Amino acid sequence: MSNLLDLLVAGLATGAIYALVAVGFTLLWQTSQTINFAQGEFVMLPAFLMLAVMHAGAPFWLAIILGILLSLLLLGLGFKLLLVDPMLRHGVLPLAIATMALAIGMKEAVKQFFSAEASPFPSIVPAGDVSILGRVVSLQSLGVLALAIAVVIGLTALLNRTSIGHQMQATAQNPTVARIIGVPVERMILLTFLINAFLVALASLLITPIYLAKFSSGEVLGQAAFIAAIVGGFNQVRGAIAGGLLIGVVDNLAAAYVSTQYRAAVPLILLIVIILFRPQGLLGRPEERTV
Amino acid sequence: MRSGIFAGLLLATVSATAAFAQGAPIKLANVAELSGGGATVGNNWKNGIDLAIEEVNAKGGLLGRKLEVTHADSQSNPGVARAQVQKALDNEPYVLLGPGYSGSVKVTSPLAAEAGIAQIMGGEAAELTQGGNKFLFRTSFGQQSSMPKVAKYINDELKAKSVAIVWVNNDFGKGGRDVITKEFAKYNIKVAADISTEAGQADFAADVSKIKAAAPDVVFVYVNEEESARMLKELKRQAITVPLVGETTLVGQKVVELAGDAANGARGHVGLTTDAPVDLVKAFREKFVKKYNYVPDHNGLKGYLAIYMIKATTEKMGKVDSKAFADNLHGLTIKAASEPGILMDVTFDEKGDIDRQGFLVEIVEGKQVVKQVLPKLN
Numbered sequence: 001m002s003n004l005l006d007l008l009v010a011g012l013a014t015g016a017i018y019a020l021v022a023v024g025f026t027l028l029w030q031t032s033q034t035i036n037f038a039q040g041e042f043v044m045l046p047a048f049l050m051l052a053v054m055h056a057g058a059p060f061w062l063a064i065i066l067g068i069l070l071s072l073l074l075l076g077l078g079f080k081l082l083l084v085d086p087m088l089r090h091g092v093l094p095l096a097i098a099t100m101a102l103a104i105g106m107k108e109a110v111k112q113f114f115s116a117e118a119s120p121f122p123s124i125v126p127a128g129d130v131s132i133l134g135r136v137v138s139l140q141s142l143g144v145l146a147l148a149i150a151v152v153i154g155l156t157a158l159l160n161r162t163s164i165g166h167q168m169q170a171t172a173q174n175p176t177v178a179r180i181i182g183v184p185v186e187r188m189i190l191l192t193f194l195i196n197a198f199l200v201a202l203a204s205l206l207i208t209p210i211y212l213a214k215f216s217s218g219e220v221l222g223q224a225a226f227i228a229a230i231v232g233g234f235n236q237v238r239g240a241i242a243g244g245l246l247i248g249v250v251d252n253l254a255a256a257y258v259s260t261q262y263r264a265a266v267p268l269i270l271l272i273v274i275i276l277f278r279p280q281g282l283l284g285r286p287e288e289r290t291v
Numbered sequence: 292m293r294s295g296i297f298a299g300l301l302l303a304t305v306s307a308t309a310a311f312a313q314g315a316p317i318k319l320a321n322v323a324e325l326s327g328g329g330a331t332v333g334n335n336w337k338n339g340i341d342l343a344i345e346e347v348n349a350k351g352g353l354l355g356r357k358l359e360v361t362h363a364d365s366q367s368n369p370g371v372a373r374a375q376v377q378k379a380l381d382n383e384p385y386v387l388l389g390p391g392y393s394g395s396v397k398v399t400s401p402l403a404a405e406a407g408i409a410q411i412m413g414g415e416a417a418e419l420t421q422g423g424n425k426f427l428f429r430t431s432f433g434q435q436s437s438m439p440k441v442a443k444y445i446n447d448e449l450k451a452k453s454v455a456i457v458w459v460n461n462d463f464g465k466g467g468r469d470v471i472t473k474e475f476a477k478y479n480i481k482v483a484a485d486i487s488t489e490a491g492q493a494d495f496a497a498d499v500s501k502i503k504a505a506a507p508d509v510v511f512v513y514v515n516e517e518e519s520a521r522m523l524k525e526l527k528r529q530a531i532t533v534p535l536v537g538e539t540t541l542v543g544q545k546v547v548e549l550a551g552d553a554a555n556g557a558r559g560h561v562g563l564t565t566d567a568p569v570d571l572v573k574a575f576r577e578k579f580v581k582k583y584n585y586v587p588d589h590n591g592l593k594g595y596l597a598i599y600m601i602k603a604t605t606e607k608m609g610k611v612d613s614k615a616f617a618d619n620l621h622g623l624t625i626k627a628a629s630e631p632g633i634l635m636d637v638t639f640d641e642k643g644d645i646d647r648q649g650f651l652v653e654i655v656e657g658k659q660v661v662k663q664v665l666p667k668l669n
Contacts, residue, residue: 003504006529010496116326117334118517120549127552129530138528210524211493212517212549216327220493255497260488261460263497 015248016148040222076197233284327367339594442474520549599632
C-alpha cells in the first residue's frame, strides 16, 4: 500500500508534465488542425535555451524568463509563421510530415551546436522531503505536481471564464462563423501557438532536472504526450489533462507491477483499447467539424 | 648508357617510394559512441585518443611516423557500430580502437579478428575476452576482475546481509549482474530485489519504489553513466539512505557532474580514475583539462592508454606490423617508468585482459575520494 502511494505520487508528477504537453497538442489541433510531431522536441529545446543563457553568465531566474520569451518567439511565433502557415494550405498530412522533419532538425541542431552528451539542469523546486500519511514524499514531486496543476487550472479558467478564452473556443469550433461574428480568428490561432510554446517551456523547466538536458529527451515525452492526448480526447483540453495524468500513473504502475521492459507497451495497449471502444477519447467528443 | 639511366631511374623511384613509405602516417581507426546514450563514453574516449596522438606526434611520432586517426560514430547502436567497423577495416588500419559499449564490441570483434587487426576497446563485459579472440584487448578491468572486489567490499566493509541489484538490460549490465550475483551467493548475501532497467531510460521512479519496498542493506547500481545520474537523483528524491555501491559507471566524473549532490556518498570500485594518487595520472588530468576544459572520466583515460599501448607494443616490435601486433601485446608488461604515457604498470594476459592496480572510491562533496588502493596482482 505504501509502495502504491509512492508510485501514485511519482506517476501523477510525471503525468502532470505529460498533461502540459498534451494540452498543447489539443490546442494546436483544435485551432489550426496542426498535429505537431515535434512537440517532444519543443519540450527539449527550452532547457537548452535556458542553459545557453546561463552559460552566458545570467542567473537561473533570468535564464528562465529569457528561455520562456525565446520559446514564445521560436516555438510559438516562428513555428506558426515559418512552418505551419505555408504548409497548412497543402493539407494536414504534409504539415504533420513537416513537423517530423522539424523534430529531426531540432535534435541534430542541438547535438551539433550544444552537445550530444547530457547536461545537468537546476531544479526550481528545492530538494527535500515532507511526510504525508507517514510516508516520506519528495518536495520535488509535490512541487512539480502543484505547479503543473496550477497552470492547468489557470489555462482552464482562461478558456472558460474569459472573453479571449471564449473567442479561442469559438475559433476552434467553427472558424468561419467565428469570423462572421467578429472574432479575430488569426489572432486567436496565434495565441494558441504562444500558449503551446509557454506550456512546453514550462514542461521543459519541470522535467529536465529529472530527465537531464539531452537532445534526444523529447522522444519519450512527445510520444507519451501524444498518447495522452488521444487517450484523453484530442479535441478537449480537459481530456488531455486526464490523459496525461492517467498515462503517467499507468506507466509507473506498469514499470512496478508488470515489467520495466514492457512498461512502454502498456500505454500503447491502453491507446488501442480506447481507439477500439471510444475513438473520441475518454473525455473527448465526436468530431463535429463541417466540410 | 641507356640501361644505366634506366637503372638509375629505377633506383631513384624505389628509394623515393621507400622514403615515402617510411614517412607515411600510421593509420588508426576509432569507432565510438559519439552520440546516443553512450555519448559520454565515446566522447571521453575520443578526446583521450586525440590527446595521446597529439603528444606522440609532437615527440616525433611512432618509429618516425606520424599517427593519424579517423573517428566514426556508432550512435551507441551495435548495428551502426558493426557497419562503421566494417567500413573502417576496409581502409586497413594498423589498429582498430573502440567501441566502448560491450554490446557493440561483441558484434564488431569477429570482424576485426577475421581481418587480423588488433582491436583495443573499452568494453567491460566479462564474456568479451572469454571466447578465444586473439585480437581483442581491454583498456580496463573486465567484470570478472572487478565484481569480486565489489562483492568483497560489500560483505567485509559494509556487512550487508541483503542487496538490491539494479542493472541495465544489455550485454554490459547483464554480464555484470550475472557475475556479481554469483559473488553475493558466495557470501550468503540475499538479493532482495533484482531490477532490470532499459538503456536510455529517463524515469526511475518505479524502480526506486521497488527498492524502497525491498528495504535492502545496500543498493548495487550497474547502469551506464547518464542513467546512473538519473538513478542517483531519483534515489535521493525518494529518500533512500542505504549505501549505494557500484562500479566506475556509478562514480565517474560525468555522473558526479550530472547528478550533483545526489552523487554524494556513492561508492564504487574503479579501475581508472583521474583522482588516483598517482603522479602520472594527475599530470594526464591537467593536460586533459587544459585541452578540453573539463575533467575526464575513466573513458578519457582508456582512450589515452589505448594509444600508448600501441606505441609501447610497436616500439617493442621495432616495426609497424599489424599482423604481428596482437601476438606481441599478449603477455606484454608495460612499465610506467619506461613509457610514462601508460600511467601505471600494466600486464596483458593471453586473453587480452589486464592486470593493474585499482581503487575503491567514494564521492565526497562532489569529488571522487580514493579510499583504498588495490595493488596489481602480478
